[in-house]
Amino acid sequence: MEQLNTWFTQLLADNEIFTAQTIGYYAHGLANTAQLVLLSLLIGLMLAVPLAIGRSSSRPWVKWPIFLYTYVFRGTPLLIQLYIIYYGVVFVDGIQDTWLWLILEKPFYPALIAFTLNTAAYTTEIFRGAIKATPRGEIEAARAYGMSQAKMLRRIVLPSAFRRALPAYGNEVIFMLHASAIASVVTIMDLTGAARFVYARFYAPFDAFLFVAAIYLCLTFGILYLFRYLEKRLLAHLKPQT
Amino acid sequence: MKKLLTISLLSAAVLAGTAQARDYDTVRFGVDVPYEPMEYRLPNGDLTGFDIELGNALCDEIGIDCTWTVQGWDGIIPGLLARKYDAIMSSMTINDQRRKQVLFSDPYFTPPSAWFAPADSQITVPSKQTLEGKTIGVQRGTLQDNYATDMFGDVADINRYSTADDMVLDMDAGRLDIVFLDFPVGKSTLLDSNDGDYKIVGKMISEPKKYFGDGFGIAFRKRDKELAEKFDAALDTLKENGTYDKLYKKYFETKQ
Numbered sequence: 001m002e003q004l005n006t007w008f009t010q011l012l013a014d015n016e017i018f019t020a021q022t023i024g025y026y027a028h029g030l031a032n033t034a035q036l037v038l039l040s041l042l043i044g045l046m047l048a049v050p051l052a053i054g055r056s057s058s059r060p061w062v063k064w065p066i067f068l069y070t071y072v073f074r075g076t077p078l079l080i081q082l083y084i085i086y087y088g089v090v091f092v093d094g095i096q097d098t099w100l101w102l103i104l105e106k107p108f109y110p111a112l113i114a115f116t117l118n119t120a121a122y123t124t125e126i127f128r129g130a131i132k133a134t135p136r137g138e139i140e141a142a143r144a145y146g147m148s149q150a151k152m153l154r155r156i157v158l159p160s161a162f163r164r165a166l167p168a169y170g171n172e173v174i175f176m177l178h179a180s181a182i183a184s185v186v187t188i189m190d191l192t193g194a195a196r197f198v199y200a201r202f203y204a205p206f207d208a209f210l211f212v213a214a215i216y217l218c219l220t221f222g223i224l225y226l227f228r229y230l231e232k233r234l235l236a237h238l239k240p241q242t
Numbered sequence: 243m244k245k246l247l248t249i250s251l252l253s254a255a256v257l258a259g260t261a262q263a264r265d266y267d268t269v270r271f272g273v274d275v276p277y278e279p280m281e282y283r284l285p286n287g288d289l290t291g292f293d294i295e296l297g298n299a300l301c302d303e304i305g306i307d308c309t310w311t312v313q314g315w316d317g318i319i320p321g322l323l324a325r326k327y328d329a330i331m332s333s334m335t336i337n338d339q340r341r342k343q344v345l346f347s348d349p350y351f352t353p354p355s356a357w358f359a360p361a362d363s364q365i366t367v368p369s370k371q372t373l374e375g376k377t378i379g380v381q382r383g384t385l386q387d388n389y390a391t392d393m394f395g396d397v398a399d400i401n402r403y404s405t406a407d408d409m410v411l412d413m414d415a416g417r418l419d420i421v422f423l424d425f426p427v428g429k430s431t432l433l434d435s436n437d438g439d440y441k442i443v444g445k446m447i448s449e450p451k452k453y454f455g456d457g458f459g460i461a462f463r464k465r466d467k468e469l470a471e472k473f474d475a476a477l478d479t480l481k482e483n484g485t486y487d488k489l490y491k492k493y494f495e496t497k498q
Contacts, residue, residue, distance in 0.1 A: 087408070090415035105417055107401075187401035187412075197402065200383025 017202050018211070022194075029194030030215060036108070036190065037180050040115035041173060047120040052127030053153065066124065073121035079182050081118060086110040086186045107186040119176050126172060130165035131157055163234050170227035174220055191215055266469060268307045270327035271297055274315040279426070279493045280333045292493040296350065297331045297460075299485055303476035319343055322463060329469070330461040337456070344461040348474045352457030354446035354494060355386050358428045359420040360413070360439065367444050368420065373398045379409045379421035386422045389453040406431060413440075425494065446494065 055066045073081065089095060089104055103109045134157050142152040184193030195212035199205050273293065276282035281291035289310050301308040311327045322330050322344060333353075336346045357368050365372050374397045380387040382402040390400055401418060403409040410431050412418050421428070425446055432440040448454045462470045480486045 087411055087415075090411065096416050101416075107417075185404065187403060189402075193402070196382060201388060 017198065017204055017207050022198050025189070025194040025197060026191065026211070026215065029189055029191040029212075032108075032188060032193075033177075033180055033183070033190040034219075036111060036115060036183060036188070037177050040112055040119055040180075041176055043112075043116045044119035044123055047116070048123035048127055049158075051120065051124040052131060053158075055124055055128045056131045070121040070124050073118050074125065078114065078118050078179050079185070082111060082114040082182060082186060085114045107183075107188045111183045111186055111188055115176065115180065118179070119172065122172050122175075123169065126165050126168045127161060129168075130161035133164060134160060166227065166231055166234060170223065170231075173223050173227070177216070177219055177223065266306060266328060268309060269301060269329055269469070270309050270311055272311050272313045272318055272321050272327040272330045273332040274318055275312055277333055292351070292489060293331045293333060293458075295489050295492075296480075296486070299480055299489070300473055300476045303479055304472050319461070322461060325463075328462070328466070329473075333458050334461055335455060335457070336459040340461065343464075345464045345467065345470050346459035346461055347470050348477060349457035349459050350477055352448035352454055354425045354448040355389070355422060355454070356425045356428055356446045357420055357422055357443040358413075358432045358440050359443045360416075361441050363420065363441070363443065365420060365443050368394075370394065370397050373420070375399075376419040377401055377417065379403060379413060379418040381406055381409065381423070384424070385453050385455070386424065389447075390422045392453075 051066050051069075054062045055070070057063050086104075086107060089100075089110075095101055095104070103113075138156050138160065139152065142156045147155065180190060181192040183190040184196055187193075189197070191212050195208045198211075199208035202208070273281050273289070275289065275291075277291075279291055281289065281293045284290055289312075294310065297310075298308055311321075313321045313326070315332075318330055318332060318334075319340070321327060330344070333351075334340070336349055340346070357365075359365055365376070370393075373394050377399045378390050378394060379401050380390050380403070382404055387400075387402060394400070401409075401412070403412070406423070406427055409418070409421055409423075413421055413432070420443060421432075423432075428442075433442070448457070460470075460473055462473075477486075
């Protein structure tokens, strides 16, 4: 341990880039990225569940507006959505004087809104697929028991749909983490923003970006591990029996 | 043919080595135009700009004549070494790489940076107190970014933009309290194109050297040490007698 410590101190002694200050920037960036991604995923998930149920409804006036929403947000790049929500709204006359400006003034909330709407659109479609794939037999059995529509959703359709959606949703979480790298274009100091800052300051692209890539890898590893654990717990009944 | 070339090159080198510094009664300047407001042409074709006027004033002070030769930037140092002209005064930043080839005068100018804020801003002098809790806009990775980060990073929010356009847009939107920009860029994007919406706050800043560099120098051939010294002395005189300030005001101060 002692040896490792001296080795580490020596390693850091003759570098000009990774000082306490720049490490601080990275730490700050990590906090911003984590906040953005976690919040947008959480809110997105809460939005996606009712939207997915609506999207699988047979009533056209419920189904089509939701389809339009997911189509627009899956059909345009997240970067464009972010630009519209951050820079575009500025051109609405007098928006600075309304309460909306409290939300839109700082870059954090516009980015959060863009990320949330985007991930909610993808998650809606993931869940809709899972709901649609509910075996007919399960639904017929629920009807035979005399369950109401709501009870059937709560007890039969959604629990099995969540399980089926889990692997695809894990991917969406990782995509969202990586998509959050564009937050730095609206001046948020996220992980990528910190890396770009260090790069521009020291003209050291390799050091700055390799370091941040390593952090993203660690985060992705954590997400993968979490979902593997969840899949093991929740999808145990699908494992081949020995 | 090759041999002949070698011989002539060799003799040229020997000649150049032994040639004595000579007295100049006319100094020919090489300059690359246009680079407003440092050097550019008036509509009638005459050369003008800060470099040109300062160069002429320096020659007057020394008591010699000057002429100006226009030369593209990429050939400007070779042109000096080939004696197409005797000095370069063309917003050339002093650096070690160029020092290997040419002799620089003392720096005569450092391109200034300036603070710009909306016309109704309360900030009069940027300092740690006045900028506390404010949002400062800079272009990412510029010397202005480094300066603002080190000086005010602990008290103010610093928003870093990839392009000056994004920054101006956010300034228009009211998301920024103040921006720190290269003066000519800020002048053209904020002052000239929006009449009266923005103003310069505080003085122009071109110190300390650590952030803003060595500035521009006049480049001479290495053996013209005497000539360079004459120009240095003349520059000191112009700075003392107010001629330099007058020119500086003419080109870098906006009417407020």
